[in-house]
Amino acid sequence: MGVHVILDIDPNQIEPGAWAAVYDETLDLLRAWRPRLLGWGSRTIDGCRVQMYTRSIEFGRDANKVHWTVVGDQKTLTTSESQSMYRDIAHYGKASERRPNDVDILVQAADPKNDDTSGPACVFGNKTQGHPYHFAMLAAAMLVEERFPRAAMVWGDIDKGQAERAGRMAKRFLGRELRLPVRVDAPRLIERLRSHYDDDALPDAFARVFQDEPGLGEEAVLRAFPGRSGARQWVRSLIGYKSPTVLGVMRSLIAWLNADRDVAEACQVACFSSEGPRFEPQAFVKALVATWVSVDPSVRRPVEAFRKPSEEAPSIAYLMGSFFLDMEAMGRNTRVHISKQHMAEILKNVFGESGPALAKLFVEETDNLEATLRPSSENVSALLRDAEEHGYDATEYLVTLKSVSVMGEAQRTWVHAIAYSVEQMLEQMRAELPDMVSNPAQMKKALVRVLSDRGPVLTEKTWDKLAEVNEPDVLAWLLALIGIPANNQHAYDVKRALLENAGLRQYAMRLDPEDMQKIKKMLDEAAHEKDQCPRSM
16 A cells, blocks of 8 residues: 555657756755755765665766655655656657657546556656655656646646645745646646547546545546536446445445535436446435435534545555545545435435335434444544644654653653663673674674664764764664664664654663663563463464
């Protein structure tokens, strides 16, 4: 599972000089970006080639190898996979294979004969995981598409809100607005596709390439095509489902409601149309209940907090959470509210003789659903208050912690636990390697060798500071730190933070014996409880 910003191009439609010029523009933009970005490179230290996060983002000496690479940002130190762009267009294809200039990369992507909606060549598109540098990559990609609108295309896990935010962030450095990627701009997208697709095929082509928040693409089609063509595409999405209460149908129903389409029409085409799935009416009414369309807004509101904010990039936690929430709380995605009484009247009018019974079923089932949801809603409100209060008490934030005075309880416990483990490792090193722990030069070489082999990867700034450390006690402590295993993400986070964050490291090195005894007692109790747990045969 990943979050991506993808820039695809048709290199055969771009002149080398024009490509080099737009490369320079993107490089200037990324160098000016705030927060400052992290590159990915290496340096030889004490005979070892060490990978590191660099201040510089441009690399390559030979003309055909010059490129920029970005992996994260210097403020949060969050990183993911590298995104690169080369200055030489030949890196992406042979210029001798040029096609006519009337080939539109977007039209190629929308062609249903293709396996996916990608372009001929990918410039970058690795995982950003929604980290802050996601928006720098989106802005750079938007700049390229703006220069070559028929030969470059931005897509991925993006939407209009993200693009608008990236454009505003870029304006501070460019002095102008960036045009939205066509794949998030519905009116422009329809205009680009219209000359290549008839009215019947256009909605499918639009749906194939339009980019929106997860689950909102179908709603966008229904809004963009308010007539029968949009409805036909919606009905086709229901064909093949035997029950209207499965997630796929529920998602389509919610899209229909959010697009302000007629509920009576949905009932007609889903239950009676010869072109539709002909769902059993009672089951379809239960599906309508499950959309939460008539649930009291005060009950729905707390759960709506789990929606992605409109201008944020999705995170892995959000995607995974949405996957599980959709199984039990798909209705949180419904943004419209129709009273139970109004829905009852609609059902009476649509279903004839069985209408009154179905209307009664809808009201009763919605009342039962509200009664079930209300306690859960109150629990969610309490959970959100707790998250707001303790949300930053996580080990992942230790690496950029400004002051140890603001550490949360969980953070402090983990730092103390790792510091205790370091002291245990130090005792072992002093007993088994007395010559090494008294030799700063030997310890520095060992430190470089172990970090280059096992990690964690550090910033260039931290490597510069480590080079200045000569005190035997500090070097021995650092060597013990990287020698202890990181068996889980929390331990890894703390180890990395203690290497990157000098203030946090000084705190950990100065823990008094009383703190160490508390941690020892806690670890001993945890080990005892583990030993008491029954083991499976």
